Amino acid sequence: MAETQPCILVVEDNLDNRTLLIDMLGVMNYRVIEASDGIEGVEMAIREKPALILMDLSLPRKDGWQATRELKSNKAVAHIPIIALTAHAMHGDRERALEAGCDDYVSKPIDLLELAQKIRLHLEDTPGE
Numbered sequence: 001m002a003e004t005q006p007c008i009l010v011v012e013d014n015l016d017n018r019t020l021l022i023d024m025l026g027v028m029n030y031r032v033i034e035a036s037d038g039i040e041g042v043e044m045a046i047r048e049k050p051a052l053i054l055m056d057l058s059l060p061r062k063d064g065w066q067a068t069r070e071l072k073s074n075k076a077v078a079h080i081p082i083i084a085l086t087a088h089a090m091h092g093d094r095e096r097a098l099e100a101g102c103d104d105y106v107s108k109p110i111d112l113l114e115l116a117q118k119i120r121l122h123l124e125d126t127p128g129e
């Protein structure tokens with residue numbers, strides 16, 4: 001097992017949702033960094049290069065759709081898996097998130113067990129740098 005736990009970036013504008021995610025990830029022994037809007041999320045992802053990003057799609061200043069497209073077009077961070085977290089649970093929204101570059105999708109309210117499984121799956125699939 002690695003000495004340091006993977007770092008996960010949580011990009012979420014709702015403080016209650018962000019706190020819930022940070023607490024869950026802390027229990028799972030991940031190192032967590034956080035951003036409250038899309039601009040800050042993109043900047044942190046580029047600067048910190050986390051192992052995985054949890055991206056709300058409805059964000060202020062720059063929405064998660066645009067932030068994801070920007071990250072996936074940047075060679076330095078394009079390999080980082082992004083899991084969309086969204087209340088957009090209408091027909092076709094999952095496909096739109098994947099087309100924007102998200103690697104997976106979890107609708108709100110978040111099923112923490114489902115999210116934990118998806119995080120583990122994507123971290124296992126992530127190639128070493």
